[in-house]
Amino acid sequence: MRLNLGPSHPATHGTLRVFVELDGEIIRNMKLEIGYLHRCFEKMSETHTWNQVIPYTDRLNYVSAMMNNVGYVMAVEKLLGIEVPKRTQRIRVIMCELSRIIDHLVAIGTNAVDVGALTCFWYFFRERENIYDLFEAVCGARLTTSFTRVGGLYKDLPEGWTQWCRKVLANLPRSLDDVEGLLTTNRIWIDRTRGVAPISKQDALDYGFTGPCLRACGVGYDVRKAHPYYDYDKFDWSLITEEEGDTYARYLVRLGEMRESMKIVEQALDDLPDGPVNVDDWSIALPPKDQVYGSIEGLMAHFKLIMHGIKPPAGEVYSYTEAANGELGFFVVSDGTGRPFRVRVRPPCFAIYQAFPQMCQGQTISDAIAALGSLNIVAGELDR
Amino acid sequence: MKRSKYRLPLSQRIYLIAILKGMGITARHFFTNLLRPGRMPNVGYPEKRRNYSPRFRGLQILTVKPNGEIRCTACMLCATACPADCIHITAAEHPNPEVEKFPKEFNIDMLRCVFCGMCEEACPVDAIRMGTRYELANFERNQFIYTKDDLMRAGNYTQSRVTRP
Numbered sequence: 067m068r069l070n071l072g073p074s075h076p077a078t079h080g081t082l083r084v085f086v087e088l089d090g091e092i093i094r095n096m097k098l099e100i101g102y103l104h105r106c107f108e109k110m111s112e113t114h115t116w117n118q119v120i121p122y123t124d125r126l127n128y129v130s131a132m133m134n135n136v137g138y139v140m141a142v143e144k145l146l147g148i149e150v151p152k153r154t155q156r157i158r159v160i161m162c163e164l165s166r167i168i169d170h171l172v173a174i175g176t177n178a179v180d181v182g183a184l185t186c187f188w189y190f191f192r193e194r195e196n197i198y199d200l201f202e203a204v205c206g207a208r209l210t211t212s213f214t215r216v217g218g219l220y221k222d223l224p225e226g227w228t229q230w231c232r233k234v235l236a237n238l239p240r241s242l243d244d245v246e247g248l249l250t251t252n253r254i255w256i257d258r259t260r261g262v263a264p265i266s267k268q269d270a271l272d273y274g275f276t277g278p279c280l281r282a283c284g285v286g287y288d289v290r291k292a293h294p295y296y297d298y299d300k301f302d303w304s305l306i307t308e309e310e311g312d313t314y315a316r317y318l319v320r321l322g323e324m325r326e327s328m329k330i331v332e333q334a335l336d337d338l339p340d341g342p343v344n345v346d347d348w349s350i351a352l353p354p355k356d357q358v359y360g361s362i363e364g365l366m367a368h369f370k371l372i373m374h375g376i377k378p379p380a381g382e383v384y385s386y387t388e389a390a391n392g393e394l395g396f397f398v399v400s401d402g403t404g405r406p407f408r409v410r411v412r413p414p415c416f417a418i419y420q421a422f423p424q425m426c427q428g429q430t431i432s433d434a435i436a437a438l439g440s441l442n443i444v445a446g447e448l449d450r
Numbered sequence: 451m452k453r454s455k456y457r458l459p460l461s462q463r464i465y466l467i468a469i470l471k472g473m474g475i476t477a478r479h480f481f482t483n484l485l486r487p488g489r490m491p492n493v494g495y496p497e498k499r500r501n502y503s504p505r506f507r508g509l510q511i512l513t514v515k516p517n518g519e520i521r522c523t524a525c526m527l528c529a530t531a532c533p534a535d536c537i538h539i540t541a542a543e544h545p546n547p548e549v550e551k552f553p554k555e556f557n558i559d560m561l562r563c564v565f566c567g568m569c570e571e572a573c574p575v576d577a578i579r580m581g582t583r584y585e586l587a588n589f590e591r592n593q594f595i596y597t598k599d600d601l602m603r604a605g606n607y608t609q610s611r612v613t614r615p
Contacts, residue, residue: 204505252469373530
């Protein structure tokens, strides 16, 4: 029997069309069709100034928008050859790790929902809500954050934010323990996830896996460890790896990574230097508001930057960060004008999703649903 | 691909222990919610609303001068900075010779706006701000085009962050 799974199916977490060839309940073959959520991100970037692309990056992996913001501006800053202030780096690390936590909360929560365990979802979404409140206090939006700017941030942290953040983090382990108690040793969960959609170490590497899905196969590769940026090598945290490469291993890796991310956030909060968040260069970051309102130089620089945009030197750069699903890369090309000549995104989901047919061959259709949840495919990032 | 066999410990092979443990966790949540309903994360919208921070990016506000006139000078920076091209301004000569320019029309197309806050960031005279209103549902498409008067009414902001008059 041939069957359409999606494009609008509650278990596909977005608009993915999977065309499956079934023998009874066993999957014999599978064909993927992507592009249902294609929004022309890369082409749209070429018609906007470098800073105007940032709201578009929110909509790549909308589960952890902050990480796309950071990944994109890192690429542009690399092109400009500037380094942002220490405080900005720390704040970006905090935001990235909080985003990683909420991304993993969603991944595990929805994966559990797909196999019928709704309770975990509620326990996790309570914590996710708290972290969204933190985001909203910083940047004014919960989901579409647009928090970073080239050479700095949209705004500095508000007063009392760090204490609030610590309070939210202190509540998090309780929820993780609850869900761990509900799932990790639960025979039903183990039966539904162990040995489901496994992938071998070599295959995962060949397909170009990165992130938790690769680490679940026993490869200890993480951009934060292998090519540290923003002082990730100075924080004390460890890499979580599992050997089996199945859905259960991916669940364990994600659960462990959330605890590691909490450690990083706490260390970054302890070591948060004072100072400005934007680089002191009015041709890159906007002048402070009192300069704009009060001095002609500030006003002129302000007008110049908004009318013409940042002008990086002509050249091309590939910059990559470890996003929640794996390596998120931005390849940006500048021709010296105020707009990108080309922006190419390397989304982690794209490499992972192409292995999906192989992983599900010979398994049942319900296993495919469980596997899809554990791969955490985000259609916004996959189709761009 | 064949499903590999795992040896589970006895405690996991019999469902009972895990089920009792799980029931314990859900029961704990059930009773804490029952005894302390105020600590539940639910918000009884629309009777109750959640509090948003002052930075919340909602419907834009056009601020006014102390005499009630619009502060905007129609410099077009917000329209230029807008990544969604949702701001449409028609500039005109102001009747008062001391004020050079003002917007005859200032329309924001809320169907296009992405609430990124770049207009607020771009404004050199603190004339546009992101307000906190967020319930913007309507029945007709043309009702989503907010005019100058709508946006000036959206908030009563005569206090300005601009230090000079």
